[in-house]
Every structure is written in C-alpha cells, then in structure tokens.
Amino acid sequence: GENVEQHPSTLSVQEGDSAVIKCTYSDSASNYFPWYKQELGKRPQLIIDIRSNVGEKKDQRIAVTLNKTAKHFSLHITETQPEDSAVYFCAASKGGGADGLTFGKGTHLIIQP
Amino acid sequence: DTAVSQTPKYLVTQMGNDKSIKCEQNLGHDTMYWYKQDSKKFLKIMFSYNNKELIINETVPNRFSPKSPDKAHLNLHINSLELGDSAVYFCASSQLNTEAFFGQGTRLTVV
Numbered sequence: 001g002e003n004v005e006q007h008p009s010t011l012s013v014q015e016g017d018s019a020v021i022k023c024t025y026s027d028s029a030s031n032y033f034p035w036y037k038q039e040l041g042k043r044p045q046l047i048i049d050i051r052s053n054v055g056e057k058k059d060q061r062i063a064v065t066l067n068k069t070a071k072h073f074s075l076h077i078t079e080t081q082p083e084d085s086a087v088y089f090c091a092a093s094k095g096g097g098a099d100g101l102t103f104g105k106g107t108h109l110i111i112q113p
Numbered sequence: 114d115t116a117v118s119q120t121p122k123y124l125v126t127q128m129g130n131d132k133s134i135k136c137e138q139n140l141g142h143d144t145m146y147w148y149k150q151d152s153k154k155f156l157k158i159m160f161s162y163n164n165k166e167l168i169i170n171e172t173v174p175n176r177f178s179p180k181s182p183d184k185a186h187l188n189l190h191i192n193s194l195e196l197g198d199s200a201v202y203f204c205a206s207s208q209l210n211t212e213a214f215f216g217q218g219t220r221l222t223v224v
Contacts, residue, residue, distance in 0.1 A: 032210045043203065043215040044156065087154055093210055099168060100146045100161035101213060106154050 002027040004092050006104025014112050019080055021107045023090035024072040030092040033066060033073050034101065038087045047088075048075070077109075085111045116140050119204045119216035126194055127224055134189045134219045136204030143208055145187035147179060150201040150218070159202075162187055163209075194223045 003026040013019045025033075034049035050057045050064045050073065057064050061080075066073040077084055087108050091101040119136040126132050138145060144163040150156050160179045161168045167179065176192045191198060204216040 034212060038154075043217050045215070046212045049212060089156060100144075100148075100158040102158065103156040106156070 002030055002092055002094070002102040004090060004102050004104040006090050006107060008107060009105065010108045010110070012110040012112055013080055015080055015082060017080055019075075019077045019084070019109055021075045021088055021090070021109070022072060023074070023092075023104050024070075025092040025102075026071065027092070027094060028068075028071065029094040032093045033064070034091050035064060035075050036089045036091065036103075038089065038106075040086075044089060080109075080111050082111050082113065085109060117204060117206055117214050117216040119202075119219055121219060122217060123220050123222075125222045125224065128194055128196060130194050131190070131192045132194060132221075133191070134202055134204070134221075136187050136189070136216055138185055138204075138206040138214070140206055140214060142206040142214075143184070144206065145181070146205045146207075146213065147187065147189050148203040148205060148215075150203060152200070156203070159189075160187075191221075194221075196223050199223045 006023045031052040035047050036044035037047045038044040048059050048062050048064050050066050061078045063076040087106045089106050090104040093101050117138045146161045147159040148156050149159050159170050159173045178190045180188045199222050201218045201220050203218050205213040207213040
C-alpha cells in the first residue's frame with residue numbers, strides 16, 4: 001500500500017519567516033495530495049490540495065509544489081503568523097475506489113514571536 | 114448545520130466493554146471513513162466505505178466493525194475494548210478523491 005513520509009516532525013520559525021514541510025510518497029498511482037492543518041484539540045481541516053496534473057498551486061500565503069518524477073510534494077507558508085502554529089499533515093490518495101487518505105506523521109509548526 | 118457530526122465527543126469505559134460511536138454527514142458524500150489518531154498524533158485510516166465497497170485496513174483488529182444503515186451514516190462498533198484502543202477517533206466523508214471533511218472527533222479512554 002501507499003506510504004507517506006513527512007519531514008520535519010517539528011519546525012520552529014520566527015514570525016514573518018517562511019516555513020517548508022516536505023513529504024514523499026511511494027505509490028506512483030497516487031494522484032491527489034491534500035494538506036491538513038490541525039489545531040490543538042480540533043479536527044483536521046484542509047488548507048490546500050494539489051492533483052498530479054499540476055506542478056504548483058498557490059493560495060495567498062500558502063503554496064504546494066509537486067514533483068511526480070521524484071514522488072515528493074512540499075508545503076510552503078510565507079510571512080508566518082502566530083495563528084499558523086499547529087500540526088500539519090500531508091496525505092496522498094489514488095482514487096478509483098474508496099481508498100481514503102494515507103497521512104504523513106505530521107509536522108508540529110511553532111511560530112516564535 | 115454541521116457537515117460531519119459524531120457522538121459522543123468523549124467516551125470513558127472499562128476494558129472488556131462494547132461501545133459504539135455514531136457518525137452522520139449531511140454533505141451528500143458517497144464515501145465515509147473512520148480514522149484513528151493515537152497519542153503521537155499519527156492519523157491512520159481504519160475503514161472506508163461507500164455503497165459499493167468496504168475497505169478495511171489490514172492492521173485493524175476484527176473487534177472493530179463499521180455499520181452503515183444508510184449513505185449518510187457510518188457508525189463504529191468496538192467489542193471487548195482494550196487499553197490500547199484509547200485514542201481519538203475521527204469520522205470523515207468525501208466524494209471520491211476530493212477533500213475529506215472530518216467530524217470533531219471522539220476521545221476514547223479505556224480504563
């Protein structure tokens with residue numbers, strides 16, 4: 001089955017700086033790659049997603065890049081703010097059936113004031 | 114008008130008991146899921162289900178079973194609860210290969 005590796009497990013950045021979280025996946029049939037943000041005690045919520053026919057997608061301060069050949073994708077957050085502090089999960093799925101999402105192990109992002 | 118709702122939010126029970134967690138979605142999605150989040154925050158899929166197929170993660174003990182009375186509901190039944198079952202369980206729904214919407218989670222504590 002699919003395996004998703006995520007790094008780093010913890011990332012501390014100064015407010016205003018950029019943060020980058022990287023993920024790799026194993027199944028070349030995967031074609032949908034969402035990123036979820038989970039605040040303490042809350043449910044995971046989608047912040048951005050990308051499909052395999054696109055190399056990059058941006059939404060205000062958040063961007064995701066995908067390299068299908070290398071089977072890795074990354075989340076970029078610019079001009080970080082205190083409210084960006086949370087756990088971020090990457091995920092992959094291949095559709096075609098009710099497969100569900102395979103998640104990475106999460107990155108705890110800490111924004112230092 | 115919550116999209117995905119699950120009950121209860123907290124569940125404390127003794128080892129050996131049988132319990133159920135209910136989940137309902139009003140998004141009209143075809144597929145529903147159960148995920149387990151352990152103490153290290155790792156999210157792992159347990160089941161995915163639509164009206165055509167049930168996919169079971171091979172690592173899930175057969176003490177866990179999903180029950181779907183209709184397309185909008187997917188309940189989770191757990192028999193003979195063990196200490197290691199303590200975790201947060203999330204229900205979710207989606208259309209195939211699109212954004213999954215999660216419920217608020219059920220924190221299960223087995224004592």
